[in-house]
Amino acid sequence: MADTMQFDLVSPERRLASMQVTVVQIPGADGDMAAMPDHAPTITTLRPGVLRVDGPEGTAEYVVTGGFAEISANGVSVLAERAVPKGDMTQAHLDEMMEEAKTTYQTAKDGFQNEPGPVDEAAKLLSDMVAMGDEIGLSSKQPSL
Amino acid sequence: MPNLKDLKNRIASVKSTRKITKAMQMVAAAKLRRAQEAAEQSRPYTERFNAVMSRLAASVGGSDSAPKLLSGTGSDKVHLLVVMTAERGLCGGFNANIAKLAKAHARRLISEGKEVKILTVGKKGRDSIRRDFAKNLVGHVDLSDVKRLGYVDAQGIAKDILGRFDAGEYDIATIFYSKFVNVVSQIPTAQQIIPASFDAEEGANEATTLFDYEPSEEAILADLLPRGVATAIFSALLENAASEQGARMSAMDNATRNAGEMIEDLTIEYNRSRQAVITNELIEIISGAEAL
Secondary structure, eight states: OOSOEEEEEEOSSOEEEEEEESEEEEEETTEEEEEOTTOOOEEEEBOSEEEEEEETTEEEEEEEEEEEEEEETTEEEEEEEEEEEGGGOOHHHHHHHHHHHHHHHHHHHHHOSSOHHHHHHHHHHHHHHHHHHHHTTOOOOOOOO | OOOHHHHHHHHHHHHHHHHHHHHHHHHHHHHHHHHHHHHHHHHHHHHHHHHHHHHHHHHHTTSTTOOHHHHOOSOOSEEEEEEEOOSOOOSTTHHHHHHHHHHHHHHHHHHTTOEEEEEEESHHHHHHHHHHHGGGEEEEEOOTTOSSOOHHHHHHHHHHHHHHHHTTOOSEEEEEEEEEEETTEEEEEEEEEETTOOOHHHHHHHTTSOOEEESOHHHHHHHHHHHHHHHHHHHHHHHHHHHHHHHHHHHHHHHHHHHHHHHHHHHHHHHHHHHHHHHHHHHHHHHHHHHO
């Protein structure tokens, strides 16, 4: 069994990482999962969270929002709409993302008054954001839902 | 014969024009390189995204529960044309070509009895389209303040387009932009983005690996389709940016060359007139001396 696999992290604007890794922790929409070499082929959507990769070259962490991960036996590719190395993440970044999530929630609430679906989704997005902010140690200014 | 002073002024003015066009050409060349790099950077994302989408679309697409963004609204009465052009002129036929293609498309749809709505991105296209289709314009996206194209810009446009789709304002959306081939050739292109069409063949080829889907295929597809619109728009914007700079570069190259030729012609004319004036003066002096 191979010890390492190919890991790619791409955002629409650039390729953030491409390296050999041993394990990737993915914040999946249905819960976190860790992928190691020879994982069953899986495609999962992402929730806002922290993506952690471990490899021979060390550990790297990225804050990702929106997108999906494609896991196959010999590699993982993560396509994130927005991805920032955790070290580069600032309060301003988070505030911006929070603001966006809040607006989405508000428009969903105003737009779909009798359909809980989109509203719940937006609320989940927002709470995911808050959880992510706590995890990376930035204040997420807990919004009142 | 124009007098010497006038000629001299003309030469000076053409020379400074040449300097300006030369500078614009060099600026365009630098910007083109950056635009090409940006397009290059976004390619891995777009390619993988489309690969996964076509696979998903191939497996879910046929069913009745397929999302509207993929299967369409079931009618094709109202078309939305998204015309993407530059914010600036002086780039040869770039803006005109895109506008021409969009106009031809709009005319054909109208003659088929369809309703046409036009959303413009970029000032130049709007100016040109407003002349013929003022009543069809439904909106305009201004990118003139954007220094460096980002995915957020594409997301903004996509949000606008999707909002209109959800509101039932149109059935089919097509984007118009210019595909960058090389510096001298940019092809105006029309691409349908709603309902989305993916290369089914590609999907069939990849279907050999069986994937697990989390949450479910339908949920993933519903999540990804709106992102697909943004991705398509983003890559179109990048192609457009590269095309614009390429077109400007070759236009300015031509202008610089024309200015050079003009300077040569004017210089020859100037020298001839100068010669003629000197000869005249000599004749006057000699004949004056002879008369004494």
